[in-house]
Amino acid sequence: MAAETETRAAADLRAERARCERLVALALEAARAGGADAAEASASVDRGLSATVRLGEVETVEFHRDQGIGVTVYVGRRKGSASTADLREASVRAAVEAALAIARHAGEDPCAGLAPPERLAREWPELDLHHPWGLDAEGAIALATACEDAARAVDRRIANSEGATVTTHEGTSVYGNTHGFLGGYEGSRHSVSCAVVAREGEAMERDWWWTVARDPAELEAPEAVGRRAGERAVRRLGGRKIATRECPVLYAAEVAGGLIGHFLGAIRGGRLYRRASFLLDRLGERVFPEWMAIREDPHIPKALGSAPFDAEGVATRPRELVAGGVLRGYVLDTYSACRLGMETTGNAGGVHNVLVAPSRSGGLEALLAEMGEGLLVTELMGHGVNYVTGDYSRGAAGFWVEGGRIAHPVHEITVAGNLAEMFRAIAAVGDDVDTRGRVRTGSILVGRMTVAGD
Amino acid sequence: MSERTREAMRIAAAAPAAARDPLALARERILAPGGLGEAELERALGTLLGHAVDGGDLYFQLSRSESWVLEDGRIREGTHHVEQGVGVRAIAGERTGFAYSDEIVLPALLEASRAARAIARGGGEGRVQAWRARRGHELYAPLDPLETLPVEEKVALLERVDAEARRQDPRVRQVIATLAGVHEVVLVAASDGTLAADVRPLVRLNVTVIVEHEGRREQGTAGGGGRFGYGWFLEEERALGFAREAVRQALVNLEAVEAPAGEMVVVLGPGWPGVLLHEAVGHGLEGDFNRKGTSAFSGRIGERVASPLCTVVDDGTLPGRRGSLAIDDEGTPTGRTVLIEDGILRGYMQDRLNARLMGARPTGNGRRESYAHQPMPRMTNTFMLAGPHDPEEIIRSVDRGLYAVNFGGGQVDITSGKFVFSASEAYLIEGGRVTRPVKGATLIGSGPEVLQRVTMVGNDLRLDDGVGTCGKDGQSVPVGVGQPTLRVDGLTVGGTQA
Numbered sequence: 024m025a026a027e028t029e030t031r032a033a034a035d036l037r038a039e040r041a042r043c044e045r046l047v048a049l050a051l052e053a054a055r056a057g058g059a060d061a062a063e064a065s066a067s068v069d070r071g072l073s074a075t076v077r078l079g080e081v082e083t084v085e086f087h088r089d090q091g092i093g094v095t096v097y098v099g100r101r102k103g104s105a106s107t108a109d110l111r112e113a114s115v116r117a118a119v120e121a122a123l124a125i126a127r128h129a130g131e132d133p134c135a136g137l138a139p140p141e142r143l144a145r146e147w148p149e150l151d152l153h154h155p156w157g158l159d160a161e162g163a164i165a166l167a168t169a170c171e172d173a174a175r176a177v178d179r180r181i182a183n184s185e186g187a188t189v190t191t192h193e194g195t196s197v198y199g200n201t202h203g204f205l206g207g208y209e210g211s212r213h214s215v216s217c218a219v220v221a222r223e224g225e226a227m228e229r230d231w232w233w234t235v236a237r238d239p240a241e242l243e244a245p246e247a248v249g250r251r252a253g254e255r256a257v258r259r260l261g262g263r264k265i266a267t268r269e270c271p272v273l274y275a276a277e278v279a280g281g282l283i284g285h286f287l288g289a290i291r292g293g294r295l296y297r298r299a300s301f302l303l304d305r306l307g308e309r310v311f312p313e314w315m316a317i318r319e320d321p322h323i324p325k326a327l328g329s330a331p332f333d334a335e336g337v338a339t340r341p342r343e344l345v346a347g348g349v350l351r352g353y354v355l356d357t358y359s360a361c362r363l364g365m366e367t368t369g370n371a372g373g374v375h376n377v378l379v380a381p382s383r384s385g386g387l388e389a390l391l392a393e394m395g396e397g398l399l400v401t402e403l404m405g406h407g408v409n410y411v412t413g414d415y416s417r418g419a420a421g422f423w424v425e426g427g428r429i430a431h432p433v434h435e436i437t438v439a440g441n442l443a444e445m446f447r448a449i450a451a452v453g454d455d456v457d458t459r460g461r462v463r464t465g466s467i468l469v470g471r472m473t474v475a476g477d
Numbered sequence: 478m479s480e481r482t483r484e485a486m487r488i489a490a491a492a493p494a495a496a497r498d499p500l501a502l503a504r505e506r507i508l509a510p511g512g513l514g515e516a517e518l519e520r521a522l523g524t525l526l527g528h529a530v531d532g533g534d535l536y537f538q539l540s541r542s543e544s545w546v547l548e549d550g551r552i553r554e555g556t557h558h559v560e561q562g563v564g565v566r567a568i569a570g571e572r573t574g575f576a577y578s579d580e581i582v583l584p585a586l587l588e589a590s591r592a593a594r595a596i597a598r599g600g601g602e603g604r605v606q607a608w609r610a611r612r613g614h615e616l617y618a619p620l621d622p623l624e625t626l627p628v629e630e631k632v633a634l635l636e637r638v639d640a641e642a643r644r645q646d647p648r649v650r651q652v653i654a655t656l657a658g659v660h661e662v663v664l665v666a667a668s669d670g671t672l673a674a675d676v677r678p679l680v681r682l683n684v685t686v687i688v689e690h691e692g693r694r695e696q697g698t699a700g701g702g703g704r705f706g707y708g709w710f711l712e713e714e715r716a717l718g719f720a721r722e723a724v725r726q727a728l729v730n731l732e733a734v735e736a737p738a739g740e741m742v743v744v745l746g747p748g749w750p751g752v753l754l755h756e757a758v759g760h761g762l763e764g765d766f767n768r769k770g771t772s773a774f775s776g777r778i779g780e781r782v783a784s785p786l787c788t789v790v791d792d793g794t795l796p797g798r799r800g801s802l803a804i805d806d807e808g809t810p811t812g813r814t815v816l817i818e819d820g821i822l823r824g825y826m827q828d829r830l831n832a833r834l835m836g837a838r839p840t841g842n843g844r845r846e847s848y849a850h851q852p853m854p855r856m857t858n859t860f861m862l863a864g865p866h867d868p869e870e871i872i873r874s875v876d877r878g879l880y881a882v883n884f885g886g887g888q889v890d891i892t893s894g895k896f897v898f899s900a901s902e903a904y905l906i907e908g909g910r911v912t913r914p915v916k917g918a919t920l921i922g923s924g925p926e927v928l929q930r931v932t933m934v935g936n937d938l939r940l941d942d943g944v945g946t947c948g949k950d951g952q953s954v955p956v957g958v959g960q961p962t963l964r965v966d967g968l969t970v971g972g973t974q975a
Contacts, residue, residue, distance in 0.1 A: 077571075077769070086576040086592045089849065105557040108579050114559065121557040128628045130551025160595050183770055220771055220892055227773065229892035262893075267739035267975050297548070297651050298694060299687050404888045405897035407919035407971065411687065411696045416736070416919040416971040418888070418897035435895050437919050437971025439738065473973040475738035475921075 033155060033209075036195050039068040040207050043092075043197035046115055050094045051201055053119040059096035059126070061137050061201045062119075065334065066092040066110070069194030074163035076171050077186030084160045087192065096122045097136055101129040134361035137335070140202045142367060144338035147331030151324040153209035154238035156191045163189040166215060170245035174219045177253030180260065182222035185229065187249060190214045191239075204336040212327070213239050217249045221256040228262065230255035230402075235459050237325050255401075258422075262432035264476040265423055271397035272438055272472045273390055273424070276455045278403050279379075280462035282469075283317070285442055286310075287374055287462070289410055290350065292359020301413030301443050302350065309348045311446050314382055317345040319352075321375030328461035334372030342368070344377065379464035381454035390453045390468050392427035398474055399424050400438060413442040419474075433476075440472040499619055499803070500610055503664040503674035507537045507561070511582040515608060518666045520583070522605045524590040525567045526668055533567040533593065534667035536806060537581060538848040543623050544657040547635040564848040565589040568830060572596045577849045606670035613803030613810045616796045617704035619676030622658040625706030631656055634682075634707070634716055642686050642720040648731070649724055650694075651687035656680075658707065665808035673808035678704050679799065679955060681944065684719045688727040697727030698901070701942030703797045719942075726883060726902050729914045736903065736918035736972025742875050743920065743968040744906060746882035747868070748939035751958035754789055755859050755947065756887040756896040757924040758782070762816050762824075763854040763949075764831035764842070766891050773894030773925050774822065782822045783928030786864050789817040791826055793841055793857030799943040800858035800957035804841070807852055811841035816859075817928070828854045846952040856947060860959030864934025868962040871933045873909040879970050880904045880911050881920070894924040919971040927965060935962030 043066035054062035071087040092115055093106035103125030105118040129135075158166075171187035190213065197207030216233035232251035234243035274282055286302075294300040302310060311317075321339035323329050332338055335357055343351045355363070356371035383389050391399065404418030416439040422429045440448075453465030508514060518535060525533040539561045546554050562579040563586060574596035578585040626634070638654045661677040681702030688695055699722035701715065710716040745753060758774070766772035774782065783789070793811025795801050802811045807829050815823045827835070828843030831854055844855035872880060880903065887898030899919045904911045940959035947956040 081572050081596060083573045083575060083851065084596050085574075085851070086589075086595075087849070088578070090579065102554055103557075104554060105559075107559040109559060109561060110579075118557070118559065121559075124628075125555035125557060128552060128632055129555055130553065132551065132553060135553075185769070185771055227771070227892045229771065229890065259893075264969070269975050297653070297687060298689065299651070299696060303694075404890065404895070404921070405899050405919050406886045406888070407897070407899040407917065409696075409917055411694050412916070414916050416899065416917065416973075418895065418919055418921040418971070420890075420893075420895070434893060435921055435923060435969060437738075437897075437921050437969060439736075439918065439971050439973045441973075473738045473971075473975050475740075475969050475971045475975070477740055477969075 036193060036209050040195040040197060040209065043068060043195060044205060044207060046092055046110060047197050047199040047205065049112065050092065050115050050119055051199055053116050054094065054096045055201065057119060057123045059098055059123060061097040062094060063137055063200035063335065064092060064094040065196065065198040067194060067196035069192055071190060071192030072158065072160060072163060073188055073190040074160055074167050075186045075188045076164060076167040078184055079168065081164055082186055092118065094119055094122050096126050098123065098126040100131045100133055100135045101126045102132065102135040103129055134358050137200050137202055138337045138357045138367060142338065143202060143204045143336045144206060144332035147338065148322050150322060150329045150331060152237055152329060153193065154211050155193050156213050156239040158191045163191065166245045170215055170217050170249040173246040173249030174217050174253040177250055178221065178257045180221045180223055180257055181219050181253050183220035185218040185220070187217040198334065198336050200336055206332060206336060208331065211237050213242060215242055215245050215248050217252040219252050219256050221260050223260045226260060228256055228259035230259055235327065237327060241325065259432045262420065262434035264435050265433055265474065266477050267475050269471055269473055271394045272469045273394050273397060273399045274467045274469065275387065275399060275401045276453065276457040276464065276466045278400055279464045279467040280457060280460050281403060282467055283377065283379055283462045283464055285408055286446065287354060287377065290353045292353060292355040292363060294410055295353060296359050296362035299411050301410065305350050306353065308350060310350045311345055311348040312449055313348040315345055315348045315449065316380040318343055318378045319375055320378060323376050326376045328374065328376040330375055333369045337367050337369040337371065339369045339375055374461055377462045379452055381456065381465045382452045384454050386455040387453055387466050390451055390466050391424055393451055394424055394468055395427055396425050398433065399429065415440050415442050415445065436474055436476040438472050438474055445469050445472065499674040499676045500672070502619060502676055503662050506662050507539050507581060507664050513581065513583065517583050519605045521586045521590045522666065522668045524587055525565060525594050527594045530567045530569045530594055532668045534665060534807065536564040536848050537664040538562060538661065540659060540661040541623060542657065542659040544655060545631055545635060547639055547654045550639050552632055552635065560847065562848040563589065565593045566851060567593040567596060569596055571834060573851060575851050605668050608672045609670040611671055611673040611804065611808055611810065613673065613675055614794050616794060616801050616803055617678060620678050620706055621660040622678040622680045622706045623660055625708055631707065634710060638684055638716050638720045641717045642684060642724050645721060645724040646688065646728060648688045648690045649686050650689045653685045655683045663806065665806065667808060671808040673804050675803045678706065680705055680707055680709065682710050682716055682719060684723040686723045686727050688731055690731055693731060695727050695730040697723040697725065697730065699723040699726065700944050703799050703943040704801060705797055729902060733914040733916045735974045736915040737879065737970055738972045738975045740967050740969045742878035743965045743970065744871055744875060744878060744880045745963045745965065747935060747937045747962050748959060749941040750881060750884055751860050751941065751960035752884050752887050752898050754861055754960060755856060755956065755958050756889040756898055757922065757927050758789060758816065759856050759859045760889050761891045761894065761924050762826060764825045764827040764835060765854050767825050768831045768835050772891045777822050780822055781820050782925055783817050783820040784931045785820040786934040787817055787820050787928050787931055788862040790815050790862065791842065791856055791859045795858055798858050798957050799945065799955045800856065802857065805843045806845045807843035809839045809841045809843060811857055814840045826854045826856065828852050844954050846954060850952045853950065855949065855954055856956050858940065858957035860938065860940060861961065863936050863938035863961045866933045866935050868935040868937050871935055871962050871964050872906060872911060874933065874964065875906045876908060878906040880906050889924060895921065896924050897921045915972065921969045921971060927968065930966045931963055932966050933964035937961045
């Protein structure tokens with residue numbers, strides 16, 4: 024019965040893809056008819072469900088269904104874009120009209136235009152991105168309940184909960200342009216998350232854990248997610264500030280991806296051509312220690328960041344971003360590449376899976392031992408990153424480490440430095456790789472930063 | 478603020494009489510095209526109100542938005558976006574069922590209603606109470622800002638902003654100016670008979686400049702907006718003022734030295750630095766967290782949480798403000814809620830669900846990003862009232878400290894109460910004088926403690942220029958903040974100079 028439901032759901036989604044393809048074709052045709060020299064359009068449909076259970080009771084059940092189409096037209100070298108969440112034919116035509124009206128007022132831009140035809144994907148690998156769960160509200164509630172129960176059972180100091188949430192989503196997206204490209208594919212994304220509050224005296228600490236995957240079979244068990252959330256909340260109790268100092272900082276895997284994210288932000292074409300990046304003109308230069316390697320691999324089966332082609336239809340391909348510590352590639356779409364006098368790297372819409380090669384085995388323990396004395400960061404707060412200068416200053420919480428072991432929790436502190444210097448000061452990357460995001464990295468040890476506290 | 482008030486009044490007075498009733502306009506624009514009337518709304522709500530469902534509501538929304546981006550002295554891109562739909566919510570005790578549809582026709586509405594009531598077991602049909610049309614405040618004209626300026630003039634406005642920024646200094650290398658507007662019509666129909674609508678204009682202009690000098694680069698950002706037409710930017714050279722301000726900030730940052738690290742006296746400038754209040758106390762005083770007992774402020778009404786100099790309010794009724802609303806997204810007229818009075822915690826911000834569960838009154842703070850999101854208690858315009866001190870006297874009183882006048886965003890962990898906000902323009906105070914500019918740094922503190930350390934409050938209350946966006950549970954809504962100059966005796970400054 025469940026299998027039959029899944030098959031029907033998959034057929035529904037294929038029908039949605041066919042509808043998206045028709046609408047994209049319609050938009051391109053309308054753009055041509057309206058005087059566009061070139062046009063591109065993308066349409067998507069996503070549907071899903073989420074259920075939250077708090078303190079053992081259902082809190083919310085939400086049914087999601089999102090859709091939309093976006094069209095960009097080029098009149099000569101002038102560009103206009105419009106989008107609508109209403110997929111009726113008349114609305115799509117109205118969006119095309121709006122885009123054309125905008126293009127007529129835009130400035131001539133020699134870089135405005137579609138991706139080069141020779142870079143468009145002609146055939147693409149099967150990436151195994153669509154795994155429907157077939158979960159209904161009752162099923163989601165049962166899993167969320169099991170997850171939260173496990174969290175609350177961890178310790179008598181778990182005094183409260185923000186609940187456990189189970190989500191399931193699947194969708195289809197289609198891209199087409201007037202070079203004749205029309206492609207689409209289905210994908211899914213499911214998650215289980217839990218956040219609980221530990222209390223001791225007047226002090227309360229919250230922490231969470233989550234699992235996310237395209238294939239429900241690859242999710243961590245809900246009970247394991249709950250236990251981890253509970254353990255993380257309890258171990259933060261008794262946190263205190265530490266004195267202001269300089270010391271090594273170890274970014275736990277769950278926050279280390281953010282550090283690599285800042286690197287990726289700084290090599291994004293949009294920042295580079297605006298001269299708004301601290302890594303401007305650094306291609307071919309050493310920006311990390313000699314042993315460091317970072318790759319982009321858009322073709323990992325089932326991975327969250329996998330995609331056969333980018334948001335402009337350009338074929339994606341595995342490549343080196345950093346090898347031997349040297350910056351080997353930027354993150355470019357067609358427009359920013361043109362502005363830089365380069366070629367697109369197939370990153371319209373962002374990076375795909377970015378993999379940081381571990382330099383140490385033995386997980387977080389090994390890096391704690393290597394650090395000896397310093398700060399382990401498990402949570403970061405705020406947005407204190409200046410991409411123009413690389414100046415970095417963020418709120419943090421975590422643990423003080425002595426003799427390679429956790430001594431006590433730490434809160435209400437900041438960690439600061441300059442990203443260019445922090446990247447050069449990376450001492451090790453652990454093999455405790457977190458695969459839940461687009462960046463897959465283990466914990467990262469940064470040799471020296473300023474920690475501000477008392 | 479007084480200028481803005483006059484502007485809102487002027488536009489309201491100029492609006493044609495027929496367009497001034499938001500409910501009539503919403504019926505015509507949202508319901509009529511899909512053949513919906515009050516009978517159909519009753520039927521959908523009846524479907525929603527099964528056995529064991531306490532209540533429910535329908536939230537219809539129609540929005541049209543645009544943005545124009547100038548870069549390198551030319552319009553690089555423009556976008557236009559249309560969105561419409563209806564969100565359907567069923568509430569039973571603490572449970573909420575929620576579904577939405579982007580089609581505003583009866584079959585879709587009934588389907589969403591049946592899905593939303595999945596939280597309630599059993600059948601039966603509920604009864605909807607007699608419709609009561611609720612009118613909100615008149616805080617802004619029911620206009621479509623996209624239509625308030627011809628496209629040529631929108632383009633010309635951005636070009637003037639670009640020229641003005643470049644004219645300031647030869648070190649300006651890049652200017653990015655964005656003009657954006659939203660026209661939104663909403664209609665709320667609830668099972669208790671609430672029927673209310675609002676027509677919400679919102680405009681914003683942002684300027685970012687990159688300056689470069691002897692190999693060093695920096696940026697500056699300024700902007701503003703509110704619930705007006707685009708004409709607001711043309712008055713009093715506001716748009717050009719943002720251009721000059723962005724360049725000024727960038728040039729200051731070119732001279733900035735390393736920021737200090739550690740706990741010290743911090744003087745916060747007036748206006749936008751009020752993001753302190755939004756993070757340190759605002760979120761922690763939202764009703765949902767307090768009902769659940771997960772806020773560091775839970776159960777502390779009547780207690781001292783700030784120095785007696787501090788009175789903090791949330792006020793959604795200020796004319797034309799970015800965070801203002803005639804009615805909230807549940808149809809409740811917005812209000813002025815005293816959160817902290819002379820240092821004593823007085824009240825929380827409530828939506829209807831949390832107010833009912835806490836036995837409190839809704840305060841008009843039920844907000845949502847769109848029809849596809851559930852409402853929750855959110856801030857509107859949150860600010861501290863003026864105090865007795867001359868701002869100059871406050872600076873003179875500090876021997877060594879930080880004077881922070883501009884900020885990026887912030888964040889708070891409402892459970893531990895720890896919050897951060899990041900300065901983007903700051904100076905050292907040495908011997909009672911503002912001396913060198915320092916690089917941006919994050920400031921971190923504890924919400925329940927920080928306002929107890931306020932020792933001086935300026936007489937210079939200012940609200941921000943209308944650029945704030947608040948995120949909570951993945952939902953973004955426009956907000957305002959404000960404060961007078963404040964002296965805080967002890968905040969941790971996250972610079973690099975240990």
